Amino acid sequence: MKLTRFLFFSLFAISCSAQNYDVISKVREKQLEVQNQNNALDFNRVKEELAIKGEKMGPFTYGIFPYPDYDSISKNTFAGIGTLGNFYGIDVNGKKVVYTSFFEGKSKLNKYRIKGKDNVFFTIAVLTDFVDDKEFSSMKSQIVSRNFPDAIGQGYIKTKNNQIDFSAFITIENEQFAIVNMKLYNLKYGKIILIAPQKDGSLRSMQIQENQDLTTENLKKYLEQLLHIPEIIDFYSNSNTI
Structure with a gap:
């Protein structure tokens, strides 16, 4: 009976995957x-x-490309994307760590891999000694949907003396990568990247493999707990960091 049930679920999983x-x-x-058809x-x-004056939001210049209507690719399946973060910083042993994240909404196309309402596929948490709470120039982020x-x-x-540039993407096939100041991260090995700038101008990083599905609802609590693990506290606040 157990063997029959196991075979049934195995075949069902294979069928769903296919x-x-x-x-x-x-x-x-x-x-x-359609991306190569002008009429689409x-x-x-x-x-x-073109009528909107663009603001520098990251390492890449935002180019104005024509792109197809999303429904012409897959009808009623675009579920939204977004950013979230903490601009003012989390206190870690007297120092400030700010973070930003990218997420995708759950849709008919990705529901096979997203259990909750959305999926936070990238988070970067950076130790900083500069928070501009007047003009908000110390941190910027954007996510674009035109690559649907x-x-x-x-x-x-x-x-104060450095800038951490980053970019991250996720594909419909669930390929996901990030680049941080020209260092490449395969996000299937961890969606959270910690960056600790050093006094000598170099950088240190840790890639964290999350132990639960990260969503817009649980990310804040998860990060606050993560940043107070002794090993992480030392990573950010040892004598070599800014």
Whole structure:
């Protein structure tokens, strides 16, 4: 009986996996098709974006590209993306650690891998000695949806004498990577990147493998607990850090 039940669930899992792969493959094929067809691109949105004066939000200049209507790629499956973070910082042994995160909403395309209402796929937490609470120039971030069904974000966090640039993306196939000041991170080995600038101008990093699914609802509490683990406290507040 147990063997029969095991075989049933194994076959069911394989069937679901094959079905997800088939759906994802068709959406990717459609995206690659329409992005090269002028009659499928939204040029009215290009005019609107050209009229807006852009602000530097990260290491990459935001280029104005025409892109397809999302429903022409996969109807009613765009579920939103966003950023969240702590601009003023969390106190870690008398020092400030600020963070920013990127998340994607749960949709028909990614529900096979997202259990909650959304998925925080990247978080960067940086030790800083500079928080501009007047002009808010010390930290910026943005995430853009025009790469649907993929998503990419970028940003920067400043210290008095340094700047931490970062970008991260996730694809419909669940490939996810981040770049921090030209250091590459495969996010399947941990979605949280800790950065500790050193007094000599160099950087130290830790990649944290989360032990639960991170969402916009539980991220704040998770990070506050993480940043008060003794090993993490020492990482940020030892005598070599700023």
